[in-house]
Amino acid sequence: MSLRRLPPGFREENIDLDTEEFFVNMGPQHPSTHGALRLALRLDGETIIEVVPHFGYIHRGIEKQAESMSYLQYIALSDRQDYLTAIQNNWGVCLALEKGLGIGVPERGEYIRVMLAELGRIASHLVFYACFGGDLGGQTALLFGFKEREMIHDILDEVTGSRLTTNFFRPGGSVHDVPDTFIPRVTSFLKHLEKTMVDYERFLSTNIIVLERTKGIGILSKEDAIAYGCSGPVLRASGVSYDVRKNDPYGIYSQLDFNVPVTYNGDTYDRYVVRIAEIHESIKILRQCIKQFPEGPYRGQEKASIRLKPGSYYSATETAKGLYATYVVAVSGDKPYRIHTRGPSFANLAALNTMVQGHKISDLVSILATLDPVIPEIDR
Amino acid sequence: MKQKVSPISTAEYIKRYAKRCITGPISLLKGLSVTVRYFFSPHKIVTEQYPENKKTLKMHSRYRGCLELIEDENGENLCTACGICEKACPNASINILSTKNIAGKKVLGKYLYHLGSCTQCGLCVEACPFGAIRMNQEFELSNESVDSFEMTLNKKEGRG
Known part of the structure; x- marks a missing residue:
């Protein structure tokens, strides 16, 4: 029984009268919340008892904005959700629109889509590597x-015309064809990347410092990962082979032909290992695409x-962060009645506590880094 | 979530501790060797010296910079003031003010472009049925005054 009032979001049942708890924002x-x-932390000394994430600082109401926009204009907005996987978000939206059309x-x-998406996946995982190393102090x-x-x-810049907010895919294909330099550039980049990996x-x-700080830290069990609706590398690091x-x-x-890397400990180190393994799988996919790249x-x-036929359309895609799904309800005209996005970062953040x-x-800093959240996608 | 630690004997603990004392520094040196190698091979550095390389720095031809009207050598543009780009723009960065020429035909009066609200999505260029606009390779678009972001793209009225 407590006489103190807790800040909003915290649970009453965990209260412990023996020690003095305090709250830190x-x-x-x-810098490490990306x-x-x-994150409102409930601390006992330096040990975390509970954490409540508060978000919405950059909420732009993208789903509501979409209702007053045409379908093509919404593709430009999907770039601005998860900016690290913009090209894969474009694909997810286009898949839903293609079903409606x-x-x-x-x-x-299709080959252009797969190749650009896999390049985007590598780029996103490299940012994870960078931020993870940076958050650990390296x-x-x-x-x-x-x-x-x-x-x-630079490759994306040449192909799509923009580095981050690509806005490249359209229902039925893409805006431009790839330039002639695309395949040689990707080939030489893959050669370089395999060396640097x-x-x-x-x-x-x-590295012993990394191992000491990551092994056995932030364990997410298989059951919890499924219950919280985690997806992507966070889910696969907990031993669920779902891609x-x-x-x-x-x-x-x-x-x-590619494999889905799965590890079974569910700790911070495993989530790192899964992402590194996924870079290798993406290289494998890209090599196959280069070999079979068709004309036409x-x-x-x-x-x-x-104009979509009236009805509701759902598409699910795997971005670098996890399951990115778009649900479009079309009634009439060239504007959607409702668009809903299921973002991977948002669902993965639920497992943080x-x-x-x-x-x-x-x-907490290293655990949050391995969730690899992108805040504009959480807030939307 | 507390970790379950299986009990181990003191001898085993000392053995592991000693092993880690040796393997730990080795693993650190292994990582540092990568850093040292980059330190002695400066040709691997990819940093661009931006303001100095301004003359050689070229954007790719598809780069989406500032919107412009395609003009021929006489300064005439192809725009017919149909307003399709205005409708395609997601955030109303384009306003087309049409006027009438001597023959009474609708022609382009002013092509107003608000760079401040433009997100460089390129939907206007894609939507134009006459190929009258393009995105140029200009990337240094910042300016001291807000007024400079309100542009009139056409120098002359359209021919119609």
């Missing part, structure tokens, strides 16, 4: 990750105005 302006995220994508268009890792990511963004792994994977690309294939993923049209029939209980504040 971490963020919203904190954006404007406020009843059109497909030519083979070359500034060298921070710069390493961004160095190779810059090369991917050896350096990357040597730098962090066996939308394998379990519910879209695009041409069913024709490609890159875009199906263009439609001047996009379970993972950090009993750990120290410095562990």
Whole structure:
């Protein structure tokens, strides 16, 4: 029985009268919360009892805005949700629209999509590597990750016209065909990346400081991961082999040969290992695509105005962060009645409280880094 | 969530401790060797010296910078003031003011472009049925005054 009133969000039943607890705000302006995220911590000394995330600092109402926009304009907004996986978000939205229009994508268009999406996945995981290293205190890792990511963004810049907010895919294909330099550039980049990945792994994977700070920290059990609706590397690190690309294939993923890396401990180190393994799988996918890259049209029939048949359409895609799903309800006209997005960062953040209980504040930083949240996608 | 630690004997503990005392520094040196190698090979550094390389720095041809009207050598543009780009713009960065020429036909009067609210999505260029606009490769778009973001793109009225 407590006489004190707790700040909003905290649970009454965990109260312990033996020690003096106190509350600390971490963020919203904190470098290791990866954006404007406020974590209210309930501490016993330096041990975390409970954490309540407060978000919404950069809420822009994207889903509501979409109702007054045409479908094509919404694709530009999907860039601005998870900016690290913008190209994969574009794909997710386009898949839902293609279902509503009843059109497909030519083979070359599908290969362009897969290749750009996998490049985006590598870029996103490299940012994870960089931020994870940086949050643990290694500034060298921070710069390493961004160095190779810059090369991917240069390729994306040439193909799509923008580094981050690509806005490249359209229902039925993409805006432009890839330039002739695309395949040679990707080939030489993959060659370079495979060489540097050896350096990357040597730098962090066996480092004793990293091992001491990550092994056995922030364990998320298989049951909890499923119950909280986690997806992506966070789910796969807990021993659940679920990848939308394998379990519910879209695009041409069913024709490609790749594995889904799974680890079973569910701790911070495993989430790091899964992401590094996924970079290798993405390289494998890209190599197959380069080998089989077909000629032909890159875009199906263009439609001047996009009008969906009345009904509701759902698409699920696997971005670098996890399951990104779009639900479109079309009634009439060229504007959606309702668009809802299921974002992976938002769902993964729900598991944070379970993972950090009993750990120290410095562990919270590394655990949050392995969730790899992107705040604009959480707030939307 | 407390960790379950299985009990181990003192001898085992000392053995593990000693092992880690040796393997720990080795693993640190292994990581540091990567750093040292980069330190002695400066050609691997990819940093761009931005203001100094301004003359050689070229954006790719698809780069989306500032919107502009495509003009021929006489300064005439292809715009017919149809307003499709205005409708395609997600955040109303384009306003087209049409006027009438001597023959009484609707032509472009002023092509107003608000760079301040433009997100460089490129939907206007895609929507234009006449190929009258493009995004140029200008990337140094910042300016001291807000007024400079309100642009009139056409120098002349349209021909119609």
